[in-house]
Amino acid sequence: xxxxxxxxxxxxxxxxxxxxxxxxxxxxxxxxxxxxxxxxxxxxxxxxxxxxxxxxxxxxxxxxxxxxxxxxxxxxxxxxxxxxxxxxxxxxxxxxxxxxxxxxxxxxxxxxxxxxxxxxxxxxxxxxxxxxxxxxxxxxxxxxxxxxxxxxxxxxxxxxxx
Numbered sequence: 121x122x123x124x125x126x127x128x129x130x131x132x133x134x135x136x137x138x139x140x141x142x143x144x145x146x147x148x149x150x151x152x153x154x155x156x157x158x159x160x161x162x163x164x165x166x167x168x169x170x171x172x173x174x175x176x177x178x179x180x181x182x183x184x185x186x187x188x189x190x191x192x193x194x195x196x197x198x199x200x201x202x203x204x205x206x207x208x209x210x211x212x213x214x215x216x217x218x219x220x221x222x223x224x225x226x227x228x229x230x231x232x233x234x235x236x237x238x239x240x241x242x243x244x245x246x247x248x249x250x251x252x253x254x255x256x257x258x259x260x261x262x263x264x265x266x267x268x269x270x271x272x273x274x275x276x277x278x279x280x281x282x
Contacts (some may be wrong), residue, residue, distance in 0.1 A: 167183055
Protein backbone atom coordinates (compact mmCIF):
# COMPACT_ATOMS: atom_id res chain seq x y z
CA UNK A 121 0.00 0.00 0.00
CA UNK A 122 2.83 2.42 0.87
CA UNK A 123 4.53 1.58 -2.44
CA UNK A 124 1.36 2.48 -4.36
CA UNK A 125 1.01 5.76 -2.48
CA UNK A 126 4.67 6.60 -3.15
CA UNK A 127 4.23 5.72 -6.82
CA UNK A 128 1.09 7.88 -7.05
CA UNK A 129 2.90 10.84 -5.48
CA UNK A 130 5.86 10.37 -7.82
CA UNK A 131 3.55 10.27 -10.83
CA UNK A 132 1.70 13.39 -9.63
CA UNK A 133 4.99 15.25 -9.22
CA UNK A 134 6.19 14.13 -12.66
CA UNK A 135 2.93 15.29 -14.26
CA UNK A 136 3.16 18.66 -12.49
CA UNK A 137 6.76 19.15 -13.66
CA UNK A 138 5.88 18.09 -17.20
CA UNK A 139 2.86 20.43 -17.28
CA UNK A 140 4.91 23.36 -16.00
CA UNK A 141 7.56 22.63 -18.61
CA UNK A 142 4.97 22.54 -21.39
CA UNK A 143 3.43 25.83 -20.25
CA UNK A 144 6.88 27.44 -20.13
CA UNK A 145 7.71 26.08 -23.61
CA UNK A 146 4.44 27.42 -25.04
CA UNK A 147 5.10 30.87 -23.57
CA UNK A 148 8.63 30.87 -24.95
CA UNK A 149 7.35 29.76 -28.36
CA UNK A 150 4.70 32.51 -28.31
CA UNK A 151 7.47 35.03 -27.62
CA UNK A 152 6.48 36.03 -24.11
CA UNK A 153 8.84 38.52 -22.55
CA UNK A 154 10.97 37.42 -19.64
CA UNK A 155 10.19 38.82 -16.22
CA UNK A 156 13.43 40.82 -16.33
CA UNK A 157 12.29 42.45 -19.58
CA UNK A 158 9.13 43.70 -17.84
CA UNK A 159 11.21 45.05 -14.96
CA UNK A 160 13.65 46.74 -17.35
CA UNK A 161 10.82 48.30 -19.37
CA UNK A 162 9.16 49.65 -16.22
CA UNK A 163 12.52 51.20 -15.27
CA UNK A 164 12.75 52.76 -18.75
CA UNK A 165 9.42 54.52 -18.17
CA UNK A 166 10.63 55.75 -14.76
CA UNK A 167 13.94 57.04 -16.19
CA UNK A 168 12.05 58.86 -18.96
CA UNK A 169 9.80 60.67 -16.45
CA UNK A 170 12.57 61.49 -13.99
CA UNK A 171 14.89 62.78 -16.72
CA UNK A 172 12.38 65.17 -18.30
CA UNK A 173 11.09 66.35 -14.91
CA UNK A 174 14.61 67.16 -13.68
CA UNK A 175 15.77 68.71 -16.96
CA UNK A 176 18.26 65.95 -17.79
CA UNK A 177 18.01 66.42 -21.57
CA UNK A 178 20.72 63.90 -22.44
CA UNK A 179 19.27 61.34 -20.02
CA UNK A 180 15.81 61.80 -21.54
CA UNK A 181 17.13 61.47 -25.10
CA UNK A 182 19.02 58.33 -24.02
CA UNK A 183 15.70 56.60 -23.26
CA UNK A 184 15.17 56.58 -27.05
CA UNK A 185 17.07 54.78 -29.79
CA UNK A 186 19.51 57.08 -31.67
CA UNK A 187 16.86 57.49 -34.40
CA UNK A 188 13.96 57.53 -31.94
CA UNK A 189 10.89 59.67 -32.56
CA UNK A 190 8.73 61.57 -30.09
CA UNK A 191 5.20 62.54 -31.13
CA UNK A 192 5.94 61.96 -34.80
CA UNK A 193 7.98 65.15 -35.21
CA UNK A 194 10.99 65.13 -32.89
CA UNK A 195 13.50 62.66 -34.37
CA UNK A 196 17.03 61.75 -33.32
CA UNK A 197 19.21 62.42 -30.29
CA UNK A 198 19.95 66.12 -30.86
CA UNK A 199 16.32 67.00 -31.58
CA UNK A 200 15.24 65.10 -28.47
CA UNK A 201 17.78 66.98 -26.35
CA UNK A 202 16.52 70.28 -27.76
CA UNK A 203 12.93 69.29 -26.99
CA UNK A 204 13.75 69.07 -23.27
CA UNK A 205 15.51 72.45 -23.31
CA UNK A 206 12.48 74.01 -25.03
CA UNK A 207 10.12 72.19 -22.66
CA UNK A 208 11.80 73.72 -19.64
CA UNK A 209 12.60 77.17 -21.07
CA UNK A 210 9.46 77.88 -23.10
CA UNK A 211 6.70 75.63 -21.75
CA UNK A 212 7.05 75.75 -17.95
CA UNK A 213 8.51 72.25 -17.92
CA UNK A 214 10.48 72.92 -14.73
CA UNK A 215 7.15 73.00 -12.89
CA UNK A 216 5.74 69.82 -14.45
CA UNK A 217 5.76 66.26 -13.17
CA UNK A 218 4.87 63.19 -15.23
CA UNK A 219 2.82 60.50 -13.45
CA UNK A 220 2.18 57.20 -15.24
CA UNK A 221 -0.15 54.34 -14.42
CA UNK A 222 -1.61 51.20 -15.97
CA UNK A 223 1.44 50.17 -17.98
CA UNK A 224 0.63 47.44 -20.51
CA UNK A 225 3.45 45.76 -22.46
CA UNK A 226 3.00 43.21 -25.25
CA UNK A 227 5.66 41.37 -27.20
CA UNK A 228 6.08 42.09 -30.91
CA UNK A 229 8.47 40.61 -33.48
CA UNK A 230 10.53 43.83 -33.30
CA UNK A 231 10.51 44.09 -29.49
CA UNK A 232 7.40 45.25 -27.66
CA UNK A 233 4.51 47.68 -27.69
CA UNK A 234 3.69 49.66 -24.60
CA UNK A 235 0.90 51.92 -23.47
CA UNK A 236 0.55 53.90 -20.28
CA UNK A 237 -1.70 56.62 -18.90
CA UNK A 238 -0.16 60.04 -18.28
CA UNK A 239 -1.22 62.66 -15.79
CA UNK A 240 0.85 65.82 -16.09
CA UNK A 241 0.90 67.90 -12.92
CA UNK A 242 1.81 71.55 -12.43
CA UNK A 243 3.72 71.62 -9.14
CA UNK A 244 4.34 75.36 -9.41
CA UNK A 245 0.91 76.00 -7.87
CA UNK A 246 -0.56 74.89 -4.55
CA UNK A 247 -2.21 72.54 -4.51
CA UNK A 248 -0.59 70.91 -7.51
CA UNK A 249 -2.98 70.81 -10.45
CA UNK A 250 -3.46 68.39 -13.31
CA UNK A 251 -2.70 70.17 -16.58
CA UNK A 252 -3.13 67.22 -18.94
CA UNK A 253 -4.29 63.63 -19.07
CA UNK A 254 -3.32 61.43 -21.96
CA UNK A 255 -2.07 58.03 -23.05
CA UNK A 256 1.30 57.19 -24.54
CA UNK A 257 1.50 54.66 -27.39
CA UNK A 258 5.02 53.24 -27.55
CA UNK A 259 7.19 51.06 -29.76
CA UNK A 260 10.04 49.54 -27.75
CA UNK A 261 13.18 47.76 -28.90
CA UNK A 262 15.85 45.93 -26.95
CA UNK A 263 19.30 47.29 -27.76
CA UNK A 264 22.79 46.47 -26.53
CA UNK A 265 22.16 49.19 -23.91
CA UNK A 266 18.80 47.78 -22.84
CA UNK A 267 15.20 48.63 -23.74
CA UNK A 268 14.63 51.93 -25.53
CA UNK A 269 11.74 53.82 -27.09
CA UNK A 270 11.77 53.57 -30.88
CA UNK A 271 8.76 55.87 -30.95
CA UNK A 272 6.37 57.53 -28.51
CA UNK A 273 3.08 59.04 -29.52
CA UNK A 274 1.00 61.05 -27.06
CA UNK A 275 -2.79 60.89 -27.35
CA UNK A 276 -4.33 63.73 -25.32
CA UNK A 277 -7.66 63.03 -23.68
CA UNK A 278 -10.44 65.23 -25.03
CA UNK A 279 -11.27 68.33 -23.02
CA UNK A 280 -14.71 68.11 -21.46
CA UNK A 281 -17.31 70.55 -22.75
CA UNK A 282 -18.56 73.02 -20.18
